Amino acid sequence: MQYIEFHEEKCIACDLCSGVCSLNKLGRVQPAGACIRVTRDPGEYFGGMRCSVCDMSHDRACIESCPEEALVWDEAAGVVRFVQPLCTECGVCLDACPNVHLDAVGARIMICDLCDGDPLCAKWCPEGALTWGGAS
């Protein structure tokens, strides 16, 4: 199973990952609406970085939680797909898994789909803090 791996010690908080992700997926730069979120641990001054992006695990809790089949497992690609017309915006999936995100502007659920095999976040990370093992 392939997913974006995060190497905390290399992250420099540039937000290029969430920037390019949102640009690619939403057509606008909107880090808060991206499939990947990088935030700082607020417990310490200049604390460590945390990354939240689908790791294709959690027993697919998002899919299980959805009452409407708006989230489905794409076996061939090995990723979760969001089917917006079926979404009722109930928000249950957001509670089911911390790696499920919301684009508040378009009321869209955002889950990493590895950019169809060429994840932009890993490509744009200037420090190699995000890596991807290659084709699944």
Add this chain to the structure above:
Amino acid sequence: MTYGGYTGKFLTVDLDSGTCGSLPLGDDLAEKYLGGRGFVAKLLYDMLPRGIDPLGPQNVIVFATGPATGTMIPTASRIAIGVKSPLTGAISASYMGGHFGPELKYAGWDGIIITGVSDKPVTLVVDDGEARLIDAGHLWGKDTVETQRLLLKELGDDFRTGAIGPAGENCVLYGTFMHVQHAAGRGGPGAVFGSKKLKAVAVRGSGGVSVGMPTGEYIAACKELHDIIMEDPVRPAFRWAGTTGMLPVVNEAVGLPYRNHQDDKAPDVGPIHNDEIAKYVQRYEACSGCNVICGSVVEFERQGRKYRSERIEHESVWALGPNCGTVDLPAIMEANFVCDHLGLDTMSAGSAIAWAMEMTERGLLTREDTDGLDFSFGNADVLREAVLKISAREGFGDVLALGSRGAARKLGKGEEYAMQVKGLDMSAYGPRAFTGMGLSFATTARGADHNKAFTVAAEFLGVLGDYDRYSLEGKAHLVKTMQDSTAIIDSLIMCMFTVDLGISVDLYARCASLPTGMSITADDVYTIGERINTLERLFNIEEGFTRADDALPARFATEAAPSDPGAHTLDIAAVLDEYYAERQWDAAGKPRPELLTRLGIA
């Protein structure tokens, strides 16, 4: 607003009534002034009555992003904070990196215009389209870092924050506004916040910024720009050394001011070499959208006091170090830390202390004048104590809180040892060694700022030309064109470091065109930059500034740096007419009517 890259509106905040509103941004303003510094110039010129007290209720604070801010254009994280400067009385825009500017954009605002004065301490909270003022009584008196920590706890850690410290509250004339440890500092915007009782600003943006071209094309174009920086041979120096890598090189070239600019070379900068600073680094830090990565977090201690902070920058290590005759790195870093926490500009603080040191050396100040503090050059112990006193405006600190020139005027002596232009203290490049910097210091609207035409790139680093750094030949033209192109960098807003990292004027034009969808050429860059510089000049002239204010401290024309074997001096008056002619200003330094017509200012 028909262009991409902008949100199309400014948030307006009236502290008198406590109300917030919205001001649409017109195409005309975007086309003529682009953003950032250009917006600050236009808005302050139009809004401020002439001759106001910068610390009075009529001053206006303008936060302005640019069209590139938060759009994936490399390094476009910065935000400008404009005020009529309390330190200089001139127009002033200060900049800070980090994540605050993009967040404001994502909240739906190109900027904020703040008017009036609050009767009690307040924090401005901008939560997407909603803005409100909340009580900040419990934060008043707290330092910048503690204030921001408490705000995040109160509001949620997905906010981006900025705050003034006690120095700003006490209207120290070079008080800063700090976002984390990024300072909008020079010229003292923090003092204006203090005078308005505006303690902090917190922003959260869940929205986005659209750009003026198809997504796929835009991503590819931005990647090209990022790759240019990534592959530039100079980048590893920034990535590893931060900004301090230049320091030993400039010192070796006899261009690093030492002991309040009496000399241009410190005997030994080994102890403050970037190799030494690097030993304290814990992790690297970048601003939003940046792959230069000049920042890092350090941990150090001094006399049993432990610190965790952002790594010290070039100008700060110089101002509080060699300029004060010391290379005691922990003491310098400690003073820098205290400045950041209390909210003072490290450069003006260092310059004020260095002035007191030269005054002491010359017997013009005694320990009786300085509350018993020993302002001898090289006394590193006095740095922290002086900064604490300045911030609290206690005793002699109240004198130094006015800046080097203000202190001299208050005491009625020693103005010739105040190393400043228009009241803004000079930077870490000796004008005698880099005459272009000298001309830029003398003529820049906000005063002696090294970042308004960084001619060292062309005079010394060989990046933008090959000029004789001691000669004035060609410098009038060089300074004029660099001031104009820099105004665009400050308006997009990108980071000045991109100048050294392969981003040419053609590419700045591209960085302006890509997000906006405008067709901006290199010629347009110069024209918009010229318009901004000219409007800033008009502002100053209407405030009473004259040709006489375009002058360097007298020492540079008469005394050579003792360490300089060539014994160079610099008389900037010799080139002023040529510079004015380049700018189409008359002999008094006033923009000619035909210039104003050409630029569409009249």
